Amino acid sequence: MKPNIAIIGAGLAGLTLARELNEHADITLFEKARGLGGRMSTRRRGEHRWDHGAQFFTARSHTFKALLKPYIESSVVVEWQPNITTLSPEQPPYKRPWFEPHYVATPGMNSLLKTMSTGLNITLQTRVEKLRQEAGKWQLFDDKSEPLGEFDWVISSAPLPQTEVLLPFKPADWAGFGMQPCYALMLKVEDGELPVWDAARVNDSPLGWIAFNHRLPGRNRNFGTVVAHSTSSWAETHLEDDQDSVREQLTAEFCMLTGVKATSVLEAHLHRWRYALATEVEGEPVGYVLDAKRKLAACGDWCLGGQVESAFTSAHQLAARLRADACNA
Numbered sequence: 153m154k155p156n157i158a159i160i161g162a163g164l165a166g167l168t169l170a171r172e173l174n175e176h177a178d179i180t181l182f183e184k185a186r187g188l189g190g191r192m193s194t195r196r197r198g199e200h201r202w203d204h205g206a207q208f209f210t211a212r213s214h215t216f217k218a219l220l221k222p223y224i225e226s227s228v229v230v231e232w233q234p235n236i237t238t239l240s241p242e243q244p245p246y247k248r249p250w251f252e253p254h255y256v257a258t259p260g261m262n263s264l265l266k267t268m269s270t271g272l273n274i275t276l277q278t279r280v281e282k283l284r285q286e287a288g289k290w291q292l293f294d295d296k297s298e299p300l301g302e303f304d305w306v307i308s309s310a311p312l313p314q315t316e317v318l319l320p321f322k323p324a325d326w327a328g329f330g331m332q333p334c335y336a337l338m339l340k341v342e343d344g345e346l347p348v349w350d351a352a353r354v355n356d357s358p359l360g361w362i363a364f365n366h367r368l369p370g371r372n373r374n375f376g377t378v379v380a381h382s383t384s385s386w387a388e389t390h391l392e393d394d395q396d397s398v399r400e401q402l403t404a405e406f407c408m409l410t411g412v413k414a415t416s417v418l419e420a421h422l423h424r425w426r427y428a429l430a431t432e433v434e435g436e437p438v439g440y441v442l443d444a445k446r447k448l449a450a451c452g453d454w455c456l457g458g459q460v461e462s463a464f465t466s467a468h469q470l471a472a473r474l475r476a477d478a479c480n481a
Protein backbone atom coordinates (compact mmCIF):
# COMPACT_ATOMS: atom_id res chain seq x y z
CA MET A 153 0.00 0.00 0.00
CA LYS A 154 1.20 3.55 -0.75
CA PRO A 155 2.36 5.53 2.29
CA ASN A 156 0.30 8.51 3.34
CA ILE A 157 2.57 11.59 3.49
CA ALA A 158 1.86 15.09 4.86
CA ILE A 159 4.07 17.87 3.49
CA ILE A 160 4.12 21.16 5.39
CA GLY A 161 4.69 24.22 3.19
CA ALA A 162 3.91 24.88 -0.48
CA GLY A 163 6.98 26.81 -1.55
CA LEU A 164 9.31 25.45 -4.23
CA ALA A 165 10.70 22.71 -1.94
CA GLY A 166 7.27 21.43 -0.84
CA LEU A 167 5.88 21.44 -4.38
CA THR A 168 8.97 19.75 -5.82
CA LEU A 169 8.74 17.01 -3.21
CA ALA A 170 5.00 16.54 -3.77
CA ARG A 171 5.42 16.29 -7.54
CA GLU A 172 8.28 13.82 -7.30
CA LEU A 173 6.47 11.57 -4.79
CA ASN A 174 2.94 11.95 -6.11
CA GLU A 175 2.90 8.65 -8.02
CA HIS A 176 4.49 6.73 -5.17
CA ALA A 177 2.53 7.99 -2.17
CA ASP A 178 -0.74 9.65 -1.12
CA ILE A 179 0.37 13.25 -0.64
CA THR A 180 -1.36 16.09 1.19
CA LEU A 181 0.29 19.53 1.24
CA PHE A 182 -0.60 22.02 3.98
CA GLU A 183 0.16 25.71 3.42
CA LYS A 184 -0.54 28.42 5.98
CA ALA A 185 -0.77 31.26 3.44
CA ARG A 186 -3.73 32.16 1.24
CA GLY A 187 -1.77 31.41 -1.93
CA LEU A 188 1.22 29.51 -3.23
CA GLY A 189 4.69 30.92 -3.41
CA GLY A 190 6.39 31.05 -0.03
CA ARG A 191 9.45 33.20 -0.51
CA MET A 192 8.75 33.29 -4.28
CA SER A 193 5.50 35.18 -3.67
CA THR A 194 4.03 38.10 -5.56
CA ARG A 195 2.17 40.83 -3.63
CA ARG A 196 -0.86 42.23 -5.46
CA ARG A 197 -2.61 45.53 -4.78
CA GLY A 198 -5.08 46.64 -7.41
CA GLU A 199 -3.23 46.61 -10.72
CA HIS A 200 0.20 46.62 -9.07
CA ARG A 201 2.39 43.60 -8.36
CA TRP A 202 5.61 43.35 -6.43
CA ASP A 203 7.80 40.21 -6.34
CA HIS A 204 8.80 40.94 -2.77
CA GLY A 205 10.76 37.73 -2.08
CA ALA A 206 13.18 36.20 -4.59
CA GLN A 207 13.42 38.43 -7.63
CA PHE A 208 15.33 36.07 -9.89
CA PHE A 209 17.21 32.80 -9.77
CA THR A 210 20.02 30.96 -11.44
CA ALA A 211 20.08 27.32 -12.61
CA ARG A 212 23.38 25.50 -12.40
CA SER A 213 22.61 21.78 -11.97
CA HIS A 214 21.45 19.52 -14.75
CA THR A 215 18.38 18.48 -12.70
CA PHE A 216 17.19 22.04 -12.01
CA LYS A 217 17.69 22.94 -15.68
CA ALA A 218 15.61 19.86 -16.60
CA LEU A 219 12.79 20.99 -14.28
CA LEU A 220 12.81 24.45 -15.85
CA LYS A 221 13.01 23.34 -19.50
CA PRO A 222 9.22 22.93 -20.15
CA TYR A 223 8.49 26.15 -18.26
CA ILE A 224 11.06 28.03 -20.33
CA GLU A 225 9.54 26.55 -23.50
CA SER A 226 6.09 27.77 -22.44
CA SER A 227 7.47 31.18 -21.28
CA VAL A 228 6.36 30.66 -17.66
CA VAL A 229 10.06 31.15 -16.94
CA VAL A 230 12.14 33.58 -19.01
CA GLU A 231 15.68 34.88 -18.90
CA TRP A 232 16.08 38.34 -17.41
CA GLN A 233 18.85 40.53 -18.82
CA PRO A 234 18.58 43.74 -16.83
CA ASN A 235 20.63 46.86 -17.18
CA ILE A 236 22.23 46.41 -13.75
CA THR A 237 24.29 48.91 -11.82
CA THR A 238 26.06 49.18 -8.48
CA LEU A 239 25.20 52.03 -6.12
CA SER A 240 26.91 53.38 -3.06
CA PRO A 241 26.21 56.59 -1.10
CA GLU A 242 29.86 57.54 -1.52
CA GLN A 243 30.72 56.45 -5.09
CA PRO A 244 29.35 57.14 -8.58
CA PRO A 245 27.33 54.21 -10.05
CA TYR A 246 29.11 51.63 -12.17
CA LYS A 247 27.76 48.83 -14.40
CA ARG A 248 27.86 45.28 -13.05
CA PRO A 249 27.02 42.75 -15.79
CA TRP A 250 25.90 39.18 -15.02
CA PHE A 251 27.88 36.34 -16.56
CA GLU A 252 25.31 33.51 -16.35
CA PRO A 253 21.59 33.34 -17.17
CA HIS A 254 19.25 34.72 -14.51
CA TYR A 255 15.60 33.71 -14.70
CA VAL A 256 12.25 35.11 -13.58
CA ALA A 257 8.77 33.59 -13.70
CA THR A 258 6.05 35.49 -15.56
CA PRO A 259 3.82 37.36 -15.01
CA GLY A 260 4.91 37.02 -11.34
CA MET A 261 7.45 34.94 -9.46
CA ASN A 262 4.66 32.81 -7.99
CA SER A 263 3.54 31.79 -11.51
CA LEU A 264 6.13 29.01 -11.60
CA LEU A 265 4.74 27.51 -8.39
CA LYS A 266 1.14 27.92 -9.50
CA THR A 267 1.95 26.00 -12.68
CA MET A 268 3.87 23.31 -10.78
CA SER A 269 0.94 22.79 -8.39
CA THR A 270 -1.42 21.39 -11.05
CA GLY A 271 -2.91 18.07 -9.93
CA LEU A 272 -1.56 18.21 -6.37
CA ASN A 273 -3.68 17.90 -3.24
CA ILE A 274 -3.07 21.24 -1.46
CA THR A 275 -4.90 22.62 1.58
CA LEU A 276 -4.32 26.39 1.78
CA GLN A 277 -4.79 28.69 4.80
CA THR A 278 -3.94 25.83 7.13
CA ARG A 279 -1.12 26.25 9.60
CA VAL A 280 0.14 22.94 10.98
CA GLU A 281 0.78 23.65 14.64
CA LYS A 282 1.20 20.28 16.35
CA LEU A 283 2.03 16.65 15.63
CA ARG A 284 1.33 13.65 17.82
CA GLN A 285 2.34 10.04 17.22
CA GLU A 286 -0.24 7.37 18.04
CA ALA A 287 -0.13 3.69 17.11
CA GLY A 288 2.63 4.30 14.56
CA LYS A 289 0.76 7.12 12.78
CA TRP A 290 1.25 10.90 12.92
CA GLN A 291 -1.80 12.99 13.82
CA LEU A 292 -1.61 16.61 12.66
CA PHE A 293 -3.46 19.55 14.19
CA ASP A 294 -3.97 23.13 13.01
CA ASP A 295 -3.69 26.34 15.07
CA LYS A 296 -7.25 25.86 16.40
CA SER A 297 -6.33 22.34 17.54
CA GLU A 298 -8.56 20.90 14.80
CA PRO A 299 -7.32 17.51 13.52
CA LEU A 300 -5.92 17.53 9.98
CA GLY A 301 -5.64 13.77 9.49
CA GLU A 302 -3.45 10.78 10.11
CA PHE A 303 -0.24 10.17 8.19
CA ASP A 304 2.59 7.62 7.94
CA TRP A 305 5.19 10.31 7.25
CA VAL A 306 5.45 14.04 8.03
CA ILE A 307 7.84 16.23 6.07
CA SER A 308 8.34 19.92 6.72
CA SER A 309 9.56 22.27 4.00
CA ALA A 310 8.96 25.36 6.17
CA PRO A 311 11.88 27.69 6.95
CA LEU A 312 14.23 26.30 9.61
CA PRO A 313 12.86 28.13 12.71
CA GLN A 314 9.29 27.08 11.82
CA THR A 315 10.38 23.48 11.15
CA GLU A 316 12.41 23.31 14.37
CA VAL A 317 9.37 24.01 16.55
CA LEU A 318 7.23 21.48 14.72
CA LEU A 319 9.36 18.37 14.25
CA PRO A 320 10.56 16.58 17.40
CA PHE A 321 14.22 16.24 16.40
CA LYS A 322 17.12 16.74 18.80
CA PRO A 323 18.61 20.30 18.85
CA ALA A 324 21.87 18.78 17.56
CA ASP A 325 20.08 17.73 14.35
CA TRP A 326 19.62 21.40 13.44
CA ALA A 327 23.21 22.38 14.21
CA GLY A 328 25.04 24.05 11.33
CA PHE A 329 21.91 25.59 9.77
CA GLY A 330 20.74 29.21 10.17
CA MET A 331 18.48 31.89 8.69
CA GLN A 332 18.53 35.69 8.55
CA PRO A 333 15.78 38.31 8.13
CA CYS A 334 15.23 40.88 5.39
CA TYR A 335 12.84 43.79 4.83
CA ALA A 336 11.17 44.21 1.44
CA LEU A 337 10.11 47.77 0.63
CA MET A 338 7.48 48.02 -2.12
CA LEU A 339 6.94 51.40 -3.75
CA LYS A 340 4.76 52.84 -6.47
CA VAL A 341 6.59 55.58 -8.39
CA GLU A 342 5.84 57.04 -11.83
CA ASP A 343 8.18 55.27 -14.28
CA GLY A 344 9.29 58.59 -15.76
CA GLU A 345 10.73 59.56 -12.35
CA LEU A 346 12.99 56.48 -12.14
CA PRO A 347 16.60 56.16 -13.34
CA VAL A 348 17.29 54.36 -16.63
CA TRP A 349 18.84 51.23 -15.09
CA ASP A 350 16.61 48.25 -14.17
CA ALA A 351 18.24 46.98 -10.97
CA ALA A 352 21.08 47.80 -8.61
CA ARG A 353 23.27 46.10 -6.07
CA VAL A 354 23.78 48.59 -3.24
CA ASN A 355 26.89 48.88 -1.07
CA ASP A 356 27.35 50.61 2.31
CA SER A 357 23.63 51.21 2.87
CA PRO A 358 20.67 49.71 4.79
CA LEU A 359 19.46 48.65 1.32
CA GLY A 360 21.27 45.87 -0.53
CA TRP A 361 19.14 45.54 -3.68
CA ILE A 362 16.79 47.76 -5.71
CA ALA A 363 14.80 46.63 -8.76
CA PHE A 364 12.19 48.31 -10.92
CA ASN A 365 9.82 45.39 -10.79
CA HIS A 366 7.61 46.57 -13.66
CA ARG A 367 10.62 46.34 -15.98
CA LEU A 368 11.04 42.61 -15.32
CA PRO A 369 9.88 40.53 -18.32
CA GLY A 370 6.13 39.99 -18.63
CA ARG A 371 5.09 42.67 -16.10
CA ASN A 372 2.58 45.48 -16.53
CA ARG A 373 4.83 48.42 -17.51
CA ASN A 374 2.13 51.07 -17.05
CA PHE A 375 3.04 51.66 -13.42
CA GLY A 376 6.41 52.02 -11.75
CA THR A 377 6.71 49.36 -9.04
CA VAL A 378 9.92 49.25 -7.03
CA VAL A 379 11.15 46.43 -4.80
CA ALA A 380 14.04 47.29 -2.50
CA HIS A 381 15.52 44.72 -0.10
CA SER A 382 17.33 45.67 3.07
CA THR A 383 20.55 43.96 4.03
CA SER A 384 20.16 41.09 6.51
CA SER A 385 22.33 42.82 9.10
CA TRP A 386 20.22 46.00 8.99
CA ALA A 387 17.02 43.93 9.25
CA GLU A 388 18.40 42.02 12.23
CA THR A 389 19.20 45.26 14.10
CA HIS A 390 15.80 46.81 13.31
CA LEU A 391 13.63 43.67 13.38
CA GLU A 392 11.38 44.74 16.25
CA ASP A 393 11.39 48.50 15.47
CA ASP A 394 8.15 50.31 14.74
CA GLN A 395 7.30 49.18 11.19
CA ASP A 396 6.13 52.65 10.02
CA SER A 397 9.48 54.06 11.04
CA VAL A 398 11.34 51.24 9.21
CA ARG A 399 9.29 51.91 6.07
CA GLU A 400 10.02 55.65 6.24
CA GLN A 401 13.76 55.14 6.80
CA LEU A 402 14.09 52.72 3.89
CA THR A 403 12.00 54.94 1.60
CA ALA A 404 14.23 57.93 2.43
CA GLU A 405 17.30 55.79 1.71
CA PHE A 406 15.83 54.75 -1.64
CA CYS A 407 15.19 58.40 -2.57
CA MET A 408 18.71 59.40 -1.53
CA LEU A 409 20.33 56.60 -3.56
CA THR A 410 18.25 57.05 -6.73
CA GLY A 411 17.58 60.79 -6.74
CA VAL A 412 13.81 60.14 -6.83
CA LYS A 413 11.92 62.95 -5.03
CA ALA A 414 9.95 61.88 -1.93
CA THR A 415 6.85 63.51 -3.45
CA SER A 416 7.12 61.11 -6.43
CA VAL A 417 6.63 58.09 -4.18
CA LEU A 418 2.89 57.47 -4.52
CA GLU A 419 2.65 54.37 -2.30
CA ALA A 420 5.02 52.66 0.14
CA HIS A 421 4.49 49.21 1.71
CA LEU A 422 6.76 47.06 3.85
CA HIS A 423 7.07 43.32 4.33
CA ARG A 424 9.18 41.87 7.14
CA TRP A 425 10.66 38.50 6.19
CA ARG A 426 11.69 37.08 9.55
CA TYR A 427 13.22 34.01 7.89
CA ALA A 428 14.41 35.24 4.53
CA LEU A 429 17.83 33.97 3.64
CA ALA A 430 19.65 30.87 4.77
CA THR A 431 23.21 31.17 5.99
CA GLU A 432 26.01 29.00 4.59
CA VAL A 433 25.67 25.46 5.96
CA GLU A 434 28.51 24.58 8.31
CA GLY A 435 30.23 21.31 7.44
CA GLU A 436 29.35 18.96 4.57
CA PRO A 437 25.76 19.74 3.40
CA VAL A 438 23.55 16.63 3.47
CA GLY A 439 20.62 18.15 1.59
CA TYR A 440 17.85 17.25 4.05
CA VAL A 441 17.19 16.09 7.63
CA LEU A 442 15.69 12.61 8.06
CA ASP A 443 14.63 10.23 10.82
CA ALA A 444 13.59 7.09 8.93
CA LYS A 445 12.62 5.24 12.10
CA ARG A 446 10.13 7.89 13.24
CA LYS A 447 9.17 8.76 9.63
CA LEU A 448 9.96 12.45 9.87
CA ALA A 449 11.96 14.62 7.49
CA ALA A 450 12.70 18.22 6.60
CA CYS A 451 13.96 19.90 3.46
CA GLY A 452 14.21 23.41 2.04
CA ASP A 453 16.70 25.99 0.86
CA TRP A 454 18.24 26.27 4.34
CA CYS A 455 19.59 22.68 4.07
CA LEU A 456 21.88 23.75 1.23
CA GLY A 457 22.75 27.37 1.92
CA GLY A 458 19.63 29.15 0.64
CA GLN A 459 18.55 30.09 -2.86
CA VAL A 460 15.75 29.03 -5.17
CA GLU A 461 17.91 26.29 -6.67
CA SER A 462 18.87 25.06 -3.17
CA ALA A 463 15.17 24.63 -2.30
CA PHE A 464 14.67 22.52 -5.42
CA THR A 465 17.82 20.44 -4.90
CA SER A 466 17.08 19.71 -1.24
CA ALA A 467 13.56 18.47 -2.08
CA HIS A 468 14.78 16.54 -5.14
CA GLN A 469 17.40 14.71 -3.06
CA LEU A 470 14.91 13.91 -0.29
CA ALA A 471 12.37 12.63 -2.83
CA ALA A 472 14.95 10.23 -4.27
CA ARG A 473 15.74 8.90 -0.79
CA LEU A 474 12.05 8.48 0.10
CA ARG A 475 11.23 6.76 -3.20
CA ALA A 476 13.99 4.27 -2.47
CA ASP A 477 13.06 3.68 1.20
CA ALA A 478 9.63 4.85 2.39
CA CYS A 479 7.69 4.22 -0.80
CA ASN A 480 9.11 0.69 -1.23
CA ALA A 481 8.61 -0.46 2.38
Ligand SMILES: Cc1cc2nc3c(=O)[nH]c(=O)nc-3n(C[C@H](O)[C@H](O)[C@H](O)COP(=O)(O)OP(=O)(O)OC[C@H]3O[C@@H](n4cnc5c(N)ncnc54)[C@H](O)[C@@H]3O)c2cc1C
Nearest residue numbers: 161163164165184190191206280310428452453459460463
Ligand atom coordinates in the same frame (compact mmCIF):
# COMPACT_ATOMS: atom_id res chain seq x y z
C1 LIG B 1 13.76 38.97 0.31
C2 LIG B 1 14.26 37.70 -0.34
C3 LIG B 1 15.09 37.77 -1.45
C4 LIG B 1 15.54 36.60 -2.05
N1 LIG B 1 16.32 36.69 -3.18
C5 LIG B 1 16.68 35.56 -3.83
C6 LIG B 1 17.35 35.63 -5.07
O1 LIG B 1 17.60 36.71 -5.60
N2 LIG B 1 17.70 34.46 -5.69
C7 LIG B 1 17.42 33.24 -5.13
O2 LIG B 1 17.75 32.20 -5.74
N3 LIG B 1 16.78 33.15 -3.95
C8 LIG B 1 16.40 34.27 -3.30
N4 LIG B 1 15.71 34.19 -2.12
C9 LIG B 1 15.56 32.88 -1.49
C10 LIG B 1 14.43 32.06 -2.12
O3 LIG B 1 13.24 32.81 -2.11
C11 LIG B 1 14.27 30.79 -1.29
O4 LIG B 1 15.51 30.09 -1.30
C12 LIG B 1 13.20 29.82 -1.79
O5 LIG B 1 12.05 30.48 -2.25
C13 LIG B 1 12.88 28.89 -0.63
O6 LIG B 1 11.88 27.95 -1.00
P1 LIG B 1 11.39 26.89 0.09
O7 LIG B 1 10.33 26.08 -0.55
O8 LIG B 1 12.58 26.19 0.68
O9 LIG B 1 10.80 27.75 1.30
P2 LIG B 1 9.54 28.80 1.32
O10 LIG B 1 9.38 29.45 0.00
O11 LIG B 1 9.76 29.63 2.51
O12 LIG B 1 8.29 27.82 1.54
C14 LIG B 1 7.92 27.34 2.81
C15 LIG B 1 6.41 27.44 2.96
O13 LIG B 1 6.04 26.87 4.23
C16 LIG B 1 4.91 27.57 4.70
N5 LIG B 1 4.80 27.29 6.13
C17 LIG B 1 5.67 27.64 7.13
N6 LIG B 1 5.25 27.15 8.32
C18 LIG B 1 4.09 26.48 8.07
C19 LIG B 1 3.18 25.76 8.91
N7 LIG B 1 3.38 25.62 10.21
N8 LIG B 1 2.08 25.20 8.33
C20 LIG B 1 1.85 25.33 6.98
N9 LIG B 1 2.69 26.01 6.15
C21 LIG B 1 3.80 26.57 6.68
C22 LIG B 1 5.24 29.02 4.35
O14 LIG B 1 4.07 29.82 4.34
C23 LIG B 1 5.88 28.87 2.98
O15 LIG B 1 4.94 29.02 1.94
C24 LIG B 1 15.19 35.33 -1.52
C25 LIG B 1 14.34 35.27 -0.41
C26 LIG B 1 13.85 36.44 0.17
C27 LIG B 1 12.89 36.35 1.33
